[in-house]
Amino acid sequence: RKEVEQDPGPFNVPEGATVAFNCTYSNSASQSFFWYRQDCRKEPKLLMSVYSSGNEDGRFTAQLNRASQYISLLIRDSKLSDSATYLCVVRNSGNTPLVFGKGTRLSVIA
Amino acid sequence: DTGVSQDPRHKITKRGQNVTFRCDPISEHNRLYWYRQTLGQGPEFLTYFQNEAQLEKSRLLSDRFSAERPKGSFSTLEIQRTEQGDSAMYLCAIQETQYFGPGTRLLVL
Numbered sequence: 001r002k003e004v005e006q007d008p009g010p011f012n013v014p015e016g017a018t019v020a021f022n023c024t025y026s027n028s029a030s031q032s033f034f035w036y037r038q039d040c041r042k043e044p045k046l047l048m049s050v051y052s053s054g055n056e057d058g059r060f061t062a063q064l065n066r067a068s069q070y071i072s073l074l075i076r077d078s079k080l081s082d083s084a085t086y087l088c089v090v091r092n093s094g095n096t097p098l099v100f101g102k103g104t105r106l107s108v109i110a
Numbered sequence: 111d112t113g114v115s116q117d118p119r120h121k122i123t124k125r126g127q128n129v130t131f132r133c134d135p136i137s138e139h140n141r142l143y144w145y146r147q148t149l150g151q152g153p154e155f156l157t158y159f160q161n162e163a164q165l166e167k168s169r170l171l172s173d174r175f176s177a178e179r180p181k182g183s184f185s186t187l188e189i190q191r192t193e194q195g196d197s198a199m200y201l202c203a204i205q206e207t208q209y210f211g212p213g214t215r216l217l218v219l
Contacts, residue, residue: 044153089152098143
């Protein structure tokens with residue numbers, strides 16, 4: 001079993017739609033959680049950290065459920081520019097390496 | 111600007127050749143990480159340094175791979191006797207800022 005698992009996608013949604021990505025992680029000791037965005041043939045870029053209390057950044061909302069070992073990302077009012085691969089990432093402790101999911105590809109269609 | 115540069119950005123080589131990649135953080139950072147990303151997968155950890163000390167290597171890092179960070183600033187990743195399975199994007203990251211460099215895309219023919 002992979003340490004971080006994500007919806008396989010791809011997700012094809014119209015502009016303005018709300019889309020949700022789900023992710024589960026296997027290591028209950030994981031301490032830090034993130035969503036990264038990766039455009040085609042580019043490096044991953046940090047989109048947002050994920051906190052137990054949930055956090056929001058504009059149209060993006062991230063949630064963490066430690067009991068279920070589940071992370072989610074909600075994108076409201078999708079824009080064409082949101083088209084990318086979204087990577088669910090955990091870090092087990094301190095400055096240990098990041099562990100990535102395979103990513104979920106999103107295409108927002110006009 | 112992510113604060114991390116990588117060179118070269120692209121490398122095409124023939125199977126069996128050696129290649130070396132370089133990662134340059136713009137400012138000083140204690141921890142430097144190398145990851146590899148193949149098509150359709152997320153990045154996978156290879157190795158990391160704290161200053162010049164190599165603290166951890168993943169099982170992905172076979173004997174053909176070696177990494178150095180001689181002065182605790184830039185780092186190099188060398189692959190000897192390349193194989194087609196080495197084709198991937200090699201990413202360098204600075205943990206404190208969680209910034210990745212633009213990557214070196216390797217194609218082994």
